[in-house]
Amino acid sequence: MSAFPLRLEQQRRLFLVVSGMSTAGSFAGITAKGWILLHGSADPFVLALNFAALSLPSLLVSGPAGVRTDRLGCERVLVQAQWALLAAAALGALAIPLLEGMAQVLLLLFSTLLVGIAGAFELTARNKYCSLLVDEPEQLAGYLASFSVVFNVGKLVGPPIGGWLVAIAGPAWALGIDAASYLLPIASVMFLLQPRRDLEQRSDGKGGATLLTAWRDCGGTLRGVLTLTAVLCVVNFFHPGLAPLIAEQVLGPDPRDLGLFTSVLAAGSIAGGVVLQRNSARLSSRPFRTLGGFALITAVAQLGMASTSSVGISLMMTFLIGAGTAGLLSSCNLITQIGAPQVMRGRMAGLSQIAFLGGGGLSGLLAALLVMATSLSSTFAITGGIGAVLGFLWIVRRGNRRLEPIRSV
Template sequence: MSITRTLIDVRPLRTSPVFRRLLIGRTVSVLGSFMTMVTVMYQVWEMTHSTVWTGAVGLAQALPMIVFGLFAGSWADRGDRRRIFLYATVGQAAVSLLLAVQGFTGHVPVAGVLALVAAQSCCSAVAGPAAGVFVPRLLPKEQVAAGLALQQVTGQAMMLVGPALGGILLGRAGIGTCYLVDALSFGLSFYGAFGLPALPPAGEPSRAGLHGVLNGLRFLAGHRAIRGALVTDLAATVLSMPTSLFPLVNAERFGGGPRTLGLFLSVLAVGGIAASALSGTITRLGRPGPVMLCGAGLWGGALAAFGLVRDPWAGLVLLALAGAGDAVSVISRSTIVQTHTPDALLGRVTAAEQIVGQAGPHLGNLRGGVVAGWTSGTTALVSGGLLCLFAVLWVGARTPELRGGSVPGPSAGTMPLEPADVPVPDGP
């Protein structure tokens, strides 16, 4: 096999200047967002010295996604997705500027900081569903998986670099400057999307309010492949998310040193970057269903094994494998969602995917902490990994559309939709 077919497929960068600009803008914006994540945690801790308040940061980020996400997806399926994304990007930049102002002045109480975090999360809840149509509308269907892999590898790289860069900037320039850099990063994201053509839904627009949301949920419940993809992601995050357990396991088994803990937190991203960089074979394969199931199974199996090892180096290898499995699973899941959802429903389905991706890890960390409190860190890790494996096997056994190869489904934008009668491609 040629080495060029193993490396990440860069055809979208060569063939689509618009996608290239979007990717650059998205990458810089994600970098700024991870810097802000570290800055918010640092500021809230310095203001309160309370783990309850630092935990509330995650709640302020997740709740708007859960509460408003599907309604934002319905809005994206009624209007010009480009314009909606630009409005949301301006909103995100404005909130970051307000965070910068309070960071320089220091006169806002902690509840005010969390309110600003929640406001920015509301803007993200709107931007995500609108941006969810960009890749399948800009790229040929055979390049969609490659485009998603490019987004994945750049996002993972920024997850690795952003917190470290944020920490350095915090130490040298202060809280306000970090927020200001994030606000400026949205300028590139705005520029990347500004040159897009109008992107109204291809098909019958969504109905307003709850009716549109329910139509989207009806489609999700009836399309077995997409439903199975989202259930698989929920199983991987809710049942086996490990990060809340790392401090306990590090203290129990590896001496509690901060260096080891830092490596545990970083090596998941390293594994994800490596897998994404070598994703050319799987994105060209055209079989996202089996690849997703294998990736999620690798995630669960590697974490279960990590719960048993005593050697820190073996643990790092297993966490890198888990990160690789997660990256492969995410790329394949997004490919299933974006290539087999009608364009007129893609905003709502992308919103559901975004909610799963936001809420799942928070619930998973909560589950891990509760189980570890009742038993031990080892039990929480091993049981979570095994439960994830069983769930993946169950989804695969119940969903032949996933395990059979390429997932059948309608081409985006080709299926006319009646507002009160959403098609159910696969049956219940």
């Protein structure tokens, strides 16, 4: 415990900053790992498999993560998950000097799988933990949205760091920084932050405190938000696992080209997050209009990627894809947190992860198969067209439905 206790406002800022720094290290590692897998296998399906290993575990473990968070407490689960992330990332770093060829690829994929499992627990616990760092219930929406902005700033600066480290010092350095970056949030949560633990509501640990119970009790509007997010992520999610392949076709094969591409994507994510943060109350009150609007932005940008060969226009479309995708995912997370009672927010975070990470993982595999069967531009045209239709239909049919946030932290 710190000898000089920080005010809650200072704690919120600290948690944002260390999480953003950790994210920057993580995306440096992700960039390096994607480059290694692309040049080690030359197979787009391996890239999609890497992202699926990161995201698909949410389908299996986000439910137990949410139940565990609501039963044991978000702070305890958060620290445990952060230590697990450190160990999993370190395993990936060790794969570079110790192994070669297919053995190296397999260990990197296994490391990604472990990061995906631990990350599902970390994100679930972190969402509920944020509610213990605000002074008033009205601050939660803005804080969660701010968290998304800082997260995407980490995504912006991380890939160039990863690209330069691969080019100058080798991929092991990038993966090593990824592992070390998890020490920052671990130290802050264990020694510096003092959340309002007395306000946390835990489930009773009995059989009724399950993911199914949370799904049934959250209400029709939140169930609709989760359903729409899952569907949009399957058919219209941007495919981060294919980023190295897309960057190579749009810009070139140099790892710094991949860093530039992912940085433009992250800049769009920041823009989408800022829009959501500055309008969090208004946008969350019309959930289907908001989700459908961000889906349309992503879909139109994908259609633009399919119809141009210009590097400048492609990067503009990449920016819009980042904005639309980040807005969609952050909106789902924000809406399900402020619209649910505190006692089930861990499980609602788990359901949100199942919707957007599980859906995104399936989408990446489907997109890889489409790329192998047709081409990258045809894949963008198909997914963008379907996404545009779905986004428009949900806006027309449910755009006026309102969400009333829970008036307690």
